[in-house]
Amino acid sequence: MQVNLIDVIVCGKFQINIRKTHASMSHSTADFAIGQHLRILVIEAPPFVIVHNSSAQNPTSGGAKNFEQIRHRSDPLKTKHPGVLIYGFVADFICELERQMHFTYTINVADPSMAYHSLVALLAEDNRQYDIILSNIAATSDRMLKVDFSTPFHEDTFRIITRLNPYSSSLSLFSCFNPFTWDVWAAIFAVMIYSSIIIYVFERHNRDTENNQSKLKAILIGICNGLTSILIMNGELRLTTSSSRLTILGLYALGIILVATYTANLSSFLTLNRGQPFISGIDDIKNGLLPFSRIGIVTNSSISDYYIRNISTKYYALSKVEEIYTRLLDYTIDASICDSSLIEYAVNNYYCDELTVTGVGFVKSSFAVVLPKNWLYKTDLDVHILALRESQKLESIENVWMSHQTCSASLSSSSSNFNQDDNSKSETFSLNVLGGLFLIFLIITAIAFGFHICHCRLTIMSAFHQTIKRIKLSIR
Structure with missing residues (x-):
């Protein structure tokens, strides 16, 4: 019985202690900073802190650009600086805390160029000039070694910002070549040289010799004809051999596909890069x-x-x-x-x-709100922030x-x-994709060479026999 009596007595003492502790905590929470004056430091960061300086003739800050649109959405808070008001999330947040905790405050606006680490360090000083810092300041492990933080009032993430138009405004001379890779452009140029040479070979015996054109000039004209054949169907070309006509038909087919592919890919290239x-x-x-x-x-x-x-x-x-x-x-x-x-x-x-x-x-x-280490009213502030979130x-x-x-x-x-x-994402066409087109054109020109050999077989045979005779005479 004596043990049970002791248990009851101990239990009773424990209950009394709990009641005393609970009463003490309730008294501390109720008496939080009533009549206390808080020195609050903020830094401009829309939409958390939007600063309006009525004394500035040409406000250039982001928040001041649409001041007329936000001034009717909430009441501003005055700061220690005459003519400087703050709007935004933090201003409304301070008003809600003030209604519940009944403190007075003075707001100071930090220099916008002040680093965030330096801002936090102000509360780690022994002779600090501010009691709390309220802005978009994240709680990190390094900062918690110097200061304390309240319960978070906003959750955020990092994201990436870039230009809507990704390209520089400077002139780019080669952007029009983007739909094809360099090997495709080299193949197109090689086709023009190749087709001009074989057309010259096919037509040189049937051309009127009164023009007295040199071989180089004739080849250059053939290159121009090859280019026009790829881009447009030029009806002014006067061809006299079936081999030349077959070569030009191959160029027409190659040109139509290349121009259609280039146009479609260029449109896609410009559209995608403008929209993303x-x-x-x-x-x-x-x-x-x-x-x-x-x-x-x-x-x-x-x-x-x-x-x-x-x-x-x-x-x-x-x-x-x-x-x-x-x-x-x-x-x-x-x-x-x-x-x-x-x-x-x-x-x-x-x-x-x-x-x-x-x-x-x-x-x-x-x-979170930045607080000095071991701040007396931290627990009470946390409770009221949670109450605002729950409500x-x-x-x-x-x-x-x-x-x-x-x-x-x-x-x-x-x-x-x-x-x-x-x-x-937009991709350029490489030679691996378009190589079959050039291979088909080479097959067509090989067939044209066959027609040319059949058409000029007597001339070729005669030239071959004359060459053999010259070789024999030179040996003798």
């Missing part, structure tokens, strides 16, 4: 489809960490996200990797018919900003699926 990006995803970059020096990466960011660890140490360094778009448009780079939310918003609202997002998302990342308020904020687009649906990268298979 020239890379289909991250695998194309890993496989070296683009020179690494033509890939733009924002330095000192989670993206640069991933790129250096998994792809290459060579890239074109960019100082901020906004520079991605300008470097793509001036053809300094051909592609870039960035957070999908940022580049999809930019393409859908600012660069509709100029840039496109290609491939599927890769490397999932979580955006679907975070989802409604995401729908307002992430799905917004001013471009037409036909030009939107989000509504266009550019994930093409490898066999859908």
Whole structure:
């Protein structure tokens, strides 16, 4: 009985301790930062943070370009800088947290060119000037060694952005030769030389000798006739032998097929390259489809960490996200990797018919509030962020900003699926494909040679006998 009494007493003490602990935690949660003043740092990154500076005469930032369209969708938040307001996902997120947690705040806007790693490092300082950082900052293992992160408020992935028109605006003199490979063009040129020579051989005895043309000039004229025979059926050619006519018929057949094949493949080549990006995803970059020096990466960011660890140490360094778009448009780079939310918003609202997002998302990342190490109110902030997610308020904020687009649906990268298979890409025709055509033409000319030999057999025999006599006389 004594053991049972002790058990009851111990159990009772345990219950009392639980009640005390629970009451203590409830008191801490209820008293979170009521009357506390938070110094919040943000950095411009549409659609998370859209900065509007009313004092700037010519705003050039991406968010300011459609300020008139977004100003009626939510109330802006004032910042510490006079005339500077912020809109976007983060502004609405701060308002929701303020309603539930009853704190006051001051918002500072960081320099847009400030590196993300440097931004995070501000909270690792002992004499820090800010309490939290709220923007599109991903929680990574390296950053967690210096600072803490709240529960994620948004899940994102990396994606690739490139030009809608993959080719440079500089003049290309040889782009029209793309439908055929170089060996096919060499074979076409060889056919013209070959056909002109044999036509000259077939016709030289029947031509009027009053023209007094040299052999070289006659061969050059034959080359011109061969070219016109491949491109068009020239009715002005006056041929006197059946061998020449048979050769020209072979050229006609070869020319019709080559011109039809060239035209169809050129149309396909131009159409496909106008309608799809020239890379289909991250695998194309890993496989070296683009020179690494033509890939733009924002330095000192989670993206640069991933790129250096998994792809290459060579890239074109960019100082901020906004520079991605300008470097793509001036053809300094051909592609870039960035957070999908940022580049999809930019393409859908600012660069509709100029840039496109290609491939599927890769490397999932979580955006969270950056906190100092051992921050007193971290647990309470996490609870309220989860409450916003459970009440679907975070989802409604995401729908307002992430799905917004001013471009037409036909030009939107989000509504266009550019994930093409490898066999859908334009391919040039090689000699392996068209070699049979040239072989058929050689057979036709061989038959023409047979006709020519039969037609001129007496002349050939006479010339042969005269040659034998000359050889015998020279031997004597």
